Amino acid sequence: MKASIISIGDELLFGQTLDTNAHWISQKLSQLGIDVFQRFTIHDLADEIKNTLDKALDNTDLVIISGGLGPTQDDKTKSTLAGYFNVKLVLNEEVLRHINKLFSGHKAGDLERNKQQAMLPGNCTVIPNDLGTAPGMWFDIEHQCVVSVPGVPIEMKGMMNNTILPRIKTHFALPVLIHFYLMTAAVGESQIAEMLQDFEKSLPGYIKLAYLPGQGMVKLRLTAKGEHKIPLLHAVLPYFERMKSMLGHIVYSENQDDRLEHVIIRKLKKSGNSLATAESCTGGTIAKKITSVPGSSAVFKGSIVAYANEIKIALLGVPELLLKTKGAVSKEVVIAMAKGIIRQMHSDFAIAVTGIAGPGGGSKKKPVGTVWIAVANKQEVHSKQLSLPGKRTQIIEWTSVIALEMLRRFFMKHFV
Amino acid sequence: MKASIISIGDELLFGQTLDTNAHWISQKLSQLGIDVFQRFTIHDLADEIKNTLDKALDNTDLVIISGGLGPTQDDKTKSTLAGYFNVKLVLNEEVLRHINKLFSGHKAGDLERNKQQAMLPGNCTVIPNDLGTAPGMWFDIEHQCVVSVPGVPIEMKGMMNNTILPRIKTHFALPVLIHFYLMTAAVGESQIAEMLQDFEKSLPGYIKLAYLPGQGMVKLRLTAKGEHKIPLLHAVLPYFERMKSMLGHIVYSENQDDRLEHVIIRKLKKSGNSLATAESCTGGTIAKKITSVPGSSAVFKGSIVAYANEIKIALLGVPELLLKTKGAVSKEVVIAMAKGIIRQMHSDFAIAVTGIAGPGGGSKKKPVGTVWIAVANKQEVHSKQLSLPGKRTQIIEWTSVIALEMLRRFFMKHFV
Numbered sequence: 025m026k027a028s029i030i031s032i033g034d035e036l037l038f039g040q041t042l043d044t045n046a047h048w049i050s051q052k053l054s055q056l057g058i059d060v061f062q063r064f065t066i067h068d069l070a071d072e073i074k075n076t077l078d079k080a081l082d083n084t085d086l087v088i089i090s091g092g093l094g095p096t097q098d099d100k101t102k103s104t105l106a107g108y109f110n111v112k113l114v115l116n117e118e119v120l121r122h123i124n125k126l127f128s129g130h131k132a133g134d135l136e137r138n139k140q141q142a143m144l145p146g147n148c149t150v151i152p153n154d155l156g157t158a159p160g161m162w163f164d165i166e167h168q169c170v171v172s173v174p175g176v177p178i179e180m181k182g183m184m185n186n187t188i189l190p191r192i193k194t195h196f197a198l199p200v201l202i203h204f205y206l207m208t209a210a211v212g213e214s215q216i217a218e219m220l221q222d223f224e225k226s227l228p229g230y231i232k233l234a235y236l237p238g239q240g241m242v243k244l245r246l247t248a249k250g251e252h253k254i255p256l257l258h259a260v261l262p263y264f265e266r267m268k269s270m271l272g273h274i275v276y277s278e279n280q281d282d283r284l285e286h287v288i289i290r291k292l293k294k295s296g297n298s299l300a301t302a303e304s305c306t307g308g309t310i311a312k313k314i315t316s317v318p319g320s321s322a323v324f325k326g327s328i329v330a331y332a333n334e335i336k337i338a339l340l341g342v343p344e345l346l347l348k349t350k351g352a353v354s355k356e357v358v359i360a361m362a363k364g365i366i367r368q369m370h371s372d373f374a375i376a377v378t379g380i381a382g383p384g385g386g387s388k389k390k391p392v393g394t395v396w397i398a399v400a401n402k403q404e405v406h407s408k409q410l411s412l413p414g415k416r417t418q419i420i421e422w423t424s425v426i427a428l429e430m431l432r433r434f435f436m437k438h439f440v
Numbered sequence: 441m442k443a444s445i446i447s448i449g450d451e452l453l454f455g456q457t458l459d460t461n462a463h464w465i466s467q468k469l470s471q472l473g474i475d476v477f478q479r480f481t482i483h484d485l486a487d488e489i490k491n492t493l494d495k496a497l498d499n500t501d502l503v504i505i506s507g508g509l510g511p512t513q514d515d516k517t518k519s520t521l522a523g524y525f526n527v528k529l530v531l532n533e534e535v536l537r538h539i540n541k542l543f544s545g546h547k548a549g550d551l552e553r554n555k556q557q558a559m560l561p562g563n564c565t566v567i568p569n570d571l572g573t574a575p576g577m578w579f580d581i582e583h584q585c586v587v588s589v590p591g592v593p594i595e596m597k598g599m600m601n602n603t604i605l606p607r608i609k610t611h612f613a614l615p616v617l618i619h620f621y622l623m624t625a626a627v628g629e630s631q632i633a634e635m636l637q638d639f640e641k642s643l644p645g646y647i648k649l650a651y652l653p654g655q656g657m658v659k660l661r662l663t664a665k666g667e668h669k670i671p672l673l674h675a676v677l678p679y680f681e682r683m684k685s686m687l688g689h690i691v692y693s694e695n696q697d698d699r700l701e702h703v704i705i706r707k708l709k710k711s712g713n714s715l716a717t718a719e720s721c722t723g724g725t726i727a728k729k730i731t732s733v734p735g736s737s738a739v740f741k742g743s744i745v746a747y748a749n750e751i752k753i754a755l756l757g758v759p760e761l762l763l764k765t766k767g768a769v770s771k772e773v774v775i776a777m778a779k780g781i782i783r784q785m786h787s788d789f790a791i792a793v794t795g796i797a798g799p800g801g802g803s804k805k806k807p808v809g810t811v812w813i814a815v816a817n818k819q820e821v822h823s824k825q826l827s828l829p830g831k832r833t834q835i836i837e838w839t840s841v842i843a844l845e846m847l848r849r850f851f852m853k854h855f856v
Contacts, residue, residue: 036466037470039463039465039467040652054453059453066478076478137630155830234454236456307731308723308726308727308728311745312722312723315725316832325748328742328755330742331742332785334741335741369755
């Protein structure tokens with residue numbers, strides 16, 4: 025089965041917005057065993073939308089259109105689709121209620137505009153949009169389907185996950201595809217590729233290994249394709265187990281949605297322990313990652329972002345002399361920060377970070393990218409120096425991931 | 441003048457590689473005033489390449505093909521192009537010398553493969569590739585041009601910058617394009633659209649307004665297209681000024697690369713003031729945003745992420761009684777947090793935030809999305825309650841942006 029993706033938006037063609045939507049949708053469809061046969065990126069012009077839809081329906085079964093559904097005047101997708109299918113725009117009362125509800129509490133908004141947003145082509149099935157005003161649309165045309173979603177990534181993803189992907193699964197006869205994942209963090213892709221070189225060569229044709237690198241992490245996906253689920257599972261499981269044992273302790277999870285912080289929060293909850301962080305160069309990024317996990321408040325006490333040295337002294341109890349003699353980016357200071365935050369927040373565990381994220385602040389002895397990380401509990405401190413390449417945002421991101429991974433491995437010593 | 445971009449590669453359609461090439465090329469062409477009219481992403485299949493080239497040449501003057509030029513078997517672009525133009529592949533001695541030179545020093549490589557790489561369609565102008573083995577190709581077809589570059593980003597960019605873009609500039613008669621930007625935050629796209637409704641209708645055909653929404657912000661772009669720069673500037677400036685005055689104080693910058701935190705850091709530096717934050721539900725996100733700006737260490741003292749109530753009491757000096765009688769998410773507590781962080785960090789300004797980001801923790805009286813924000817200096821505190829829709833990550837992101845915008849407006853009262 026083949027699919028096309030059409031991305032609509034001048035901002036994409038101007039090169040102002042990177043099209044992560046088409047990329048994300050490609051991933052999701054590929055995981056269902058659908059061949060994303062082609063992608064188009066076009067202007068928000070009626071003729072272009074119609075012509076491209078013609079081309080897409082010419083050789084694919086499913087067309088997903090992303091973008092062009094906002095309330096502003098440059099969005100023409102909806103009326104164009106109605107014209108394309110030769111139907112009228114009809115007011116959908118349920119959608120109107122949803123939009124009015126979204127605006128209630130605030131100034132009621134422009135009622136006429138809300139109504140316009142609730143006008144939909146008469147032949148479509150409405151895809152609810154919990155997070156925004158523009159609903160999605162599903163069109164059945166004999167054996168083919170056209171789906172239209174808004175371009176705002178979080179709205180598009182919610183609608184795809186909640187409604188569209190499940191519907192695609194039941195609507196089309198898809199091959200059986202089994203995916204297994206191994207999540208690793210703070211280890212480079214090429215290092216992992218070296219560990220798995222022979223394993224990859226040993227794979228039969230129906231099993232494929234993919235490296236999906238993210239920020240500071242690599243997701244490994246083993247995919248088996250076949251016709252019947254149970255025999256396919258029996259065939260692929262030994263390969264997965266072998267791969268897992270080859271990678272050993274660098275694997276932090278088998279769940280592809282797990283980030284390091286999820287694993288850490290779960291381990292803390294299970295063991296009844298708490299965590300606090302003391303951050304200098306990461307500026308709150310580690311705390312942000314941890315608190316992005318729902319329920320983290322049960323185990324996360326908080327963080328002191330000690331950007332200025334005076335704060336390291338006053339709030340973390342780092343001795344002034346240490347800062348003067350060893351410098352803010354040093355083993356002694358990061359250890360003092362870790363001990364200080366445990367003392368201040370009465371936490372069981374701590375992460376502390378200090379470093380030079382750049383572009384300024386580097387020296388010959390301590391160039392930009394020099395970072396010290398400590399992880400600790402009340403009895404013990406582990407510390408580590410890093411020399412990271414790259415720019416400010418990369419250094420901050422890598423430091424945060426490596427610090428979390430250090431804590432995870434510290435846990436492995438102290439409880440299962 | 442119109443251009444198409446064709447990206448070739450299974451890894452793109454599988455969703456394994458994000459297509460940053462097409463994005464980068466779009467930017468570069470747009471900056472030259474070329475309308476990137478459409479982009480295609482296709483498999484490395486001869487028929488697909490031919491069909492797509494037909495479509496692209498049907499309505500654009502310039503076609504840039506990225507990818508499909510490597511030495512491996514799945515790269516069919518070169519022979520397909522020769523077939524398309526009905527010419528033979530001819531050995532290019534200069535290219536062969538370059539490839540052999542690249543491999544010298546290493547194991548000499550496969551000489552036969554090198555020779556294959558140096559076989560090029562007889563009708564093309566060779567684009568040198570300093571960083572790799574696969575040369576680029578420029579084809580003139582009457583008034584149209586087709587350019588083929590390898591998919592490796594660093595090689596593609598080098599060839600575009602050194603040879604292809606300069607050649608495009610002299611080869612085509614390009615229009616003049618002028619962009620103006622207005623940046624807004626914490627105001628919805630539809631609210632801005634309402635403010636600009638009449639203005640947008642008044643625009644002449646050669647001036648276009650685009651809404652480019654990001655997380656919690658909307659970038660507005662006014663684009664004028666013409667033949668001569670000076671008269672075009674004279675024509676578009678009054679529109680831009682009118683638009684700016686209509687939006688008034690909701691505009692935080694005219695620089696499209698500015699985020700709110702850039703503006704705040706600049707204002708703090710200029711006035712010699714410092715900032716600290718006290719964050720509960722945002723969990724360090726505001727501090728992270730601020731410290732993402734290079735040089736923020738000069739004005740940002742730090743943050744206390746007071747996730748647990750005990751930390752609000754111990755480190756921010758929030759009275760325990762207040763937490764008990766008013767609750768952690770209340771006007772009184774957020775004001776106490778703001779005053780507490782100024783006291784603790786001796787900062788001139790402060791942001792404090794407390795709220796319920798969900799999914800747990802909500803009640804009938806204070807549902808998920810209830811947030812209190814305070815901005816303060818040593819003399820004065822402003823506070824505000826929000827009722828935000830959406831999920832945890834959105835609530836955290838919106839709260840952070842609204843808090844920064846509140847601080848910017850607070851600044852407007854206290855210094856220009």
